[in-house]
């Protein structure tokens with residue numbers, strides 16, 4: 001019945017209800033989590049998307065917005081409810097070169113926007129490593145970052161305005177395309193709301209002029225510790241690189257064994273990829289300063305990419321590193337935490353000790369300049385003993401990051417994966433405040449239910465009227481007792 005009504009809105013070809021067809025929507029980029037949706041609907045126009053949301057509102061049905069499904073926190077998973085897939089909404093609605101802004105539909109892929117604006121000497125700065133697949137709508141929902149966010153800022157700093165369909169079906173405009181808006185600026189509340197506040201339907205982004213000069217440096221080290229200290233030394237020098245990325249020896253060798261081989265030194269224990277950009281004269285001076293800091297800090301050598309082709313190759317190795325890890329084992333857990341940059345040497349040593357303790361192979365590749373760590377473990381979810389060791393290792397690593405004064409996510413969001421850690425860093429009062437804010441956008445809590453704030457703290461998931469969940473008592477969340485367990489299947 002629901003499927004038929006949705007098919008009337010979007011056409012029968014754009015509704016999936018067979019369980020076999022829905023399998024591809026049962027996970028995102030973190031394949032250890034699986035949740036089977038009941039239905040998936042793919043609106044092809046703005047009006048169809050609004051009509052779908054209004055129909056779901058009238059029926060009081062919960063739903064999960066979904067972009068490209070590259071998320072790394074289980075955020076786009078729908079547990080027996082409706083997926084609203086937005087990938088067909090992929091129009092670049094307008095490009096205003098003079099005022100350096102573009103308005104896009106949510107399903108526009110990040111890299112496609114960049115290719116579209118490049119001939120005009122412009123770029124869209126947030127560049128998640130998944131840029132070839134992830135959507136601007138998904139970037140907004142996760143407040144996505146990326147290597148170049150060190151200098152340019154994350155998605156929040158590049159969105160001027162949004163048209164949003166609230167879960168009730170009401171349309172609201174957040175921010176302004178042309179300048180300050182009267183009243184509260186609610187962009188910051190929506191950006192990073194992980195699909196829990198409704199659908200971003202139209203997004204106006206700020207475009208940045210391409211820098212006059214760019215240099216990409218590769219510094220290689222025989223010790224992780226030296227590379228970590230050099231990271232802090234570069235930032236302490238006052239230079240703000242466009243990007244400052246770290247890859248450890250395990251990651252270097254995985255990339256070099258893959259089709260993304262970039263010519264990284266295989267025998268290094270760490271490399272830093274450092275990009276400097278700006279006016280030619282300034283970049284030349286900064287390049288020399290950074291080279292000196294690296295060599296003084298113990299780098300074996302500092303190589304500068306000779307041309308754009310070499311630059312691209314160095315970046316491809318970095319950006320495809322998670323993909324290259326797919327060669328190691330069937331499953332990959334990608335973690336995301338932030339620590340104060342000065343704690344990098346200490347935390348990297350802890351990660352190493354934890355990996356030995358649990359006999360798991362951790363590959364570290366991350367946005368070092370921001371202190372945004374990504375310890376990754378390749379494993380087989382079909383091996384319960386290995387899964388258990390991976391789970392314990394990840395919990396210890398996350399606890400060490402929290403103890404170091406860090407946070408549980410830098411850019412991948414909370415989704416399902418980090419729910420169990422929320423109470424480690426937020427007080428009950430803060431969690432209640434988050435729930436109240438959510439209630440302003442989605443009083444019935446139908447948009448992406450059960451994500452971000454632990455269920456018992458939000459008292460949210462009493463279920464949709466008439467559903468099995470609403471008839472029973474409050475459903476105890478399996479995530480209440482301890483951090484989420486994505487590993488065993």
Ligand SMILES: Cc1cc2nc3c(=O)[nH]c(=O)nc-3n(C[C@H](O)[C@H](O)[C@H](O)COP(=O)(O)OP(=O)(O)OC[C@H]3O[C@@H](n4cnc5c(N)ncnc54)[C@H](O)[C@@H]3O)c2cc1C
Pocket residue numbers: 028029064065066067068069070071072075076086106127128129130133134135136137138139140141142143144145146147194195196198199200201322323411412448
């Ligand atoms: C190889 C790889 C590298 C990555 N590198 C980075 C990186 O460098 N930086 C980074 O920040 N992330 C990175 N990610 C994570 C991921 O790509 C980002 O979180 C991205 O923003 C998700 O976009 P998506 O379109 O795939 O969204 P999805 O995964 O489909 O959804 C993510 C969340 O957004 C919500 N959502 C999606 N579209 C909308 C919409 N229009 N309105 C409201 N809510 C919506 C969903 O409900 C869900 O909660 C990486 C992922 C992979 C696989």
